[in-house]
Amino acid sequence: MKNVMKGIFAGTIALGLSTFCFAQEADTRGYNPNSVRPIHESDIMFKKTVWTNVDLNEKQNRPFMAVNNEITRFVINAVKAGLLTPYATDSLTSKLTVEEFVKNISAAGTQMTPEDMRFEEQRIKEDDFLTPEEKKQRIAALKNGGGGNEYPASYFTQMELKEDFIFDKQRSRAYWDTQAITFWLPAEKNGDLGIQKRMAAFKFKDLYKLFKSSPNAVYFNSQNNQEHKNLADAFELRLFSGRIIKVSNPDDKDLTEIYDGGKKGLLASEWMKQQLMEYEHNLWEF
Template sequence: MKQAGSVALAAVLAVMAGGVAQAQERDNTKTNPLSVREINENDIMMKKTLWRRVDLNEKQNQAMFSKNNQITKYLIDAVKAGVLVAYPNDSVNTPMQVEKFAEKLAVPEQTVALTAEEKAAGFGTEEKTNDGWGDAKDKKAAAKKPVDDGWGTPAPAAAKAKPVDDGWGTPAPKKKATAKNTKGKKGVKPAPVVPEVPKVDSSAMAKANPFTGIERLSDEFSVLDIKEDWVFDRKRSRLYYDIQTVGIVIPADKSPSGLETQVAYFKYKDLDKLFRSDPKKFIWYNSQNQAQHKNLADAFDLRLFWGRIYKVSNPKDRDLIGQYGSEREGLMKSYQLEQQLMEQEHGLWEY
């Protein structure tokens, strides 16, 4: 009995040891796949998701929007070249079709709709023109009648062209067109047949390259929509602004509808890779010292831009204007949030 009990105890200990070994082999580390510098979720002590609106025409942001070096221009050109993937929203789950992206860039057709009063007044309907000398119908009828030659009788219709008289009273016979060099010669080769050039299907070319229409100017894409995580890493005792996505927005004053238009969104991880692939091309323009232009990826890391907070993660997923009812209150709350985040960071360092 004692021997059987010791065997059972040994078996239980072996099973427990195996379970511990399996638990230790599991990988419990989880990171955000959109982060450029991944942080283990177990090391995150505090986190808030922020949405910022960056106006590139503001003085602090103009370094990203210098002439021929607009950041939005670089992103659009990268999508056209197939280097960058665009997404319809900041969730960046499903890629946007290239044809849809081309529609966002195209200049919208501005058609003016007539009101009921304008249509009743006769606007928008085609009218027959009258030169003041009679009705247009009379002119058409007169055109069908033969023209009077001035002697009271209508001029006869133009006769068919008669053969030319040779001066002897008989029409000159028609001469056969023969080449001088080939007259009387045998075995003359016929002229070579020129092959027809195949016609190019313009519709197929348009499908292959949808960026063939008239596009907006680069200066019209002057707003960036940035989604980022405010994260405090307890392991490194440091606060990070972890940018997740960057979107291109057409401002309301550049849109015919008078509303902001979202063009496309991009993973910031892809943008960081794109900017660092050519540091001399993708520059943050330094107006104070042209020898010290910075790469756009470094400019984002150094926070060399300013964007107003317009949304913070909340249960109902509302922006600040929707939460507080007016633009004025939303703007005031945005500045209060900036101060609260600074004080919260200071409190984490102090305590």
């Protein structure tokens, strides 16, 4: 009987310790682990999660897509090199393998010929800029991806930002805290399917670190070529133009769904942008 009680006691202690360790691991001490500059939850007076669609074909956004220096090209190469983790959605809970990512950026229903696959495999093997491990990963991705023809990086011209609009009562100002960025292939580029296709979602925190560490992460300054900016700085300075498509709501609906689409949806997007801009200003009215 004593041995049984000892066993139960030991099991209870072990379970308690494992639960404690898990809680410690999950504990963020009141800070958002996905924030570049986290704000403690006790200092957040107001927060709304906002989704913004950025069309990289628009004139103001073209610096993100300079020829041969597209942000999407940089991201795709980083994933293939194992420097960046792709996620299935902007909830950032389900990771994608390199093989799954390659399938997402490949044309459905199009396959390389055996000759094309052999040529591509040989090209990877002879690439002196890749390590043996990177070559192995890319060849595996090529084979597991079925040899589907990849879309050019310049085709992925839809960028979706998931951000928290936060008012920090400690600093008495509002912040845009970017959580995730998702890249999409527009419907008109997706062959006969004619539907929008998600490349992947990425933690903005991961992208920010990667941009900062690379001289190739360039936001092209067409007005002064001496003053190109890093992509991380371009996001922080909010040098992009976008349209709000969703604000957190209990039904998880886009603005177009709430306001029956069309012109009403566009007006609702602009109205929501103005509401958020005025929020901080109105706090000082009293």
